[in-house]
Amino acid sequence: MAPAFSHRHLLGLEGLSADDLTTVLDLSDRFLEVAERPIKKVPTLRGKTVINLFLEASTRTRTSFELAAKRLSADAVNISGAASSTVKGETLIDTAKNLDAMAPDVIVIRHAQAGSAAMLAPHTRAAIVNAGDGAHEHPTQGLLDASTIRAHKRRIEGLSVCICGDIANSRVARSNIFALRTLGAHVRVAGPRTLLPLGIEKMGVDVFDSLDQGIEGADVVMMLRIQMERQAGGRFPNAREYSRYFGLNARRLSRAKPDAIVMHPGPMNRGVEIDPTVADSGRAVILEQVARGVAVRMAVLYLLAGGKDADGHGQ
Amino acid sequence: MFTVRSVVLDEVAVSRVLRRMAYEIAERAGPNVYLVGIQTGGAHLAARMAKILAHDADPHGKPRLGAVDITLYRDDLYLGQPKQELGRTDLPESVDGQTVVLVDDVLYTGRTVRAAMDVLLDYGRARAIHLAVMVDRGNRELPIQPDFVGVRVPTGPNESVRVMLQERGETDQVVLREKVG
Numbered sequence: 167m168a169p170a171f172s173h174r175h176l177l178g179l180e181g182l183s184a185d186d187l188t189t190v191l192d193l194s195d196r197f198l199e200v201a202e203r204p205i206k207k208v209p210t211l212r213g214k215t216v217i218n219l220f221l222e223a224s225t226r227t228r229t230s231f232e233l234a235a236k237r238l239s240a241d242a243v244n245i246s247g248a249a250s251s252t253v254k255g256e257t258l259i260d261t262a263k264n265l266d267a268m269a270p271d272v273i274v275i276r277h278a279q280a281g282s283a284a285m286l287a288p289h290t291r292a293a294i295v296n297a298g299d300g301a302h303e304h305p306t307q308g309l310l311d312a313s314t315i316r317a318h319k320r321r322i323e324g325l326s327v328c329i330c331g332d333i334a335n336s337r338v339a340r341s342n343i344f345a346l347r348t349l350g351a352h353v354r355v356a357g358p359r360t361l362l363p364l365g366i367e368k369m370g371v372d373v374f375d376s377l378d379q380g381i382e383g384a385d386v387v388m389m390l391r392i393q394m395e396r397q398a399g400g401r402f403p404n405a406r407e408y409s410r411y412f413g414l415n416a417r418r419l420s421r422a423k424p425d426a427i428v429m430h431p432g433p434m435n436r437g438v439e440i441d442p443t444v445a446d447s448g449r450a451v452i453l454e455q456v457a458r459g460v461a462v463r464m465a466v467l468y469l470l471a472g473g474k475d476a477d478g479h480g481q
Numbered sequence: 482m483f484t485v486r487s488v489v490l491d492e493v494a495v496s497r498v499l500r501r502m503a504y505e506i507a508e509r510a511g512p513n514v515y516l517v518g519i520q521t522g523g524a525h526l527a528a529r530m531a532k533i534l535a536h537d538a539d540p541h542g543k544p545r546l547g548a549v550d551i552t553l554y555r556d557d558l559y560l561g562q563p564k565q566e567l568g569r570t571d572l573p574e575s576v577d578g579q580t581v582v583l584v585d586d587v588l589y590t591g592r593t594v595r596a597a598m599d600v601l602l603d604y605g606r607a608r609a610i611h612l613a614v615m616v617d618r619g620n621r622e623l624p625i626q627p628d629f630v631g632v633r634v635p636t637g638p639n640e641s642v643r644v645m646l647q648e649r650g651e652t653d654q655v656v657l658r659e660k661v662g
Binding site: 193196197199200203204205207208209210211212213214238472 | 570
């Protein structure tokens, strides 16, 4: 049986089926093993080219994609914002067309504008992977979070997951809501009213403007970074007050289930959204999220660049 | 579509052949052999031979057991071949310095065995790698020869050999099938 995933690009998790998501998660579990080998490399994507087009600052996600490509023996090329022709005035579509002329198999794009990955897709023969587009989606982060939750809880269906913090500016929250809802979890969001977008209830989540209430009985507590660079700073008085009402500390965590895990997509603002004692405790699975990130990205690259599906779809 | 042309080995013969191969392995590859099955058929056969080795063939030996999945080592992905579901590579002990016997159910072109050797080499430097197959059906595309063979069945391009096993919910037997239509 071939994996059930017939999409040409990974632009977001919205609209992916439970089967699609489970296919990626199952594959990711298999790819974790590669990191434990003496030689952390398999020849699967030998001869394929992956371009990491990172037009917005990122170290962890870019490194994770680069490692994923290299562990599959693909050639990975990194283009960062400062080194790209976009600073010389070239449009994103022209950049895509020029990259396409060099015949890459996959283009991984990170961009500050929502919809940028989808905009590129029709202009290249390569598979496009969205590595974060503005406040829209960050699908591989959503997948690696789902993978981490599944590993700890053995399931996702029926779990209560509380996502707390800057929901309005968070592509991580959106991708997580799509994935976790599709896989049958109950999702709550909690944060200051000013950081909860209007109409968020329509995504099928329960909304709380108090973390104490939102966290009550949760199986998973997912803290988000306060994104000062996305004007989150003006929506609450100061970091100290934010920490007082929405920071995760041991006392507040005790309201969740006793075996609840704590997640954070990083980078953390220690002492703001998460207390160091919680971040460094045994309940936190933050570094495991990072480790699973490489495996999830290997699975995505394998599915998009590695041959055809049983029904003949593929590159 | 395939139709069964003949039964090459029945249930009793499968058991007898496995036992004979296990004894040969104990005799020629040494007492502390590392049996590594190629997923999935070879892994089942390796597990059975490890049991035989542990109980009968070599009471002093300690056969070790592992399995390799070759999906990530296929040499045809760049040609746009179908994506396979990934199996599990599970080598509980290091292969460094070990005498490894790779086990597979059917040896045909040799490409699977080539890939399995690549997997093993990525895990360490075995002292020696031998090859044991239940059925050698010929038609090699690579210079690979088995060290231990259950049965040789010369086949044509329109034929296939299927090893049916209890572990897959079937009755143990080896059948020769012919493509129809």
